[in-house]
Amino acid sequence: MDEKLNEQLDGLLEKYTELLLGEATPELKEKVKAWVLYSHISKSMPPLAKHWNEEYPDAKEAMKALVTDIQELNKANREK
Template sequence: MEKIFVQQFEALLEKYSELLVGESNEETKEKVKAWALYTHIAKSMPALAKHWNELYPDGKEEMKQIVGEIKQMNEKHRKSAQ
């Protein structure tokens, strides 16, 4: 990948994180990235997500925590924006 594309994509991820949860620090961006990718995989290839969940139960639990955290941050951000 070209360096310019990587920078442009990082800017997109930063803005998405900011709009979704109200912040865009590195840790939050990584969680948003994991959440977005896992959500896409679970919707487009549910059998793969199910297999991964069974293969890595500790990873599944971590993902559940990330999903819950993103959901909570999103709800808090939406309430503060009203």
């Protein structure tokens, strides 16, 4: 991938994370990136997401926890 595009996408992810959660630490950016990727795949190719969930039940549970964490952080950010 082009370095300039990579930097611009990182900036987009950083701003999205900041608007969503109130801050954009490297850890939060990685959580949001994983959540966005999984959400997109589960909506655009549900059978693939279902297969992944069945193949890796531990990852499915970790993703559920990550989504809950993001939802809670987003709620706290909106209440500020």
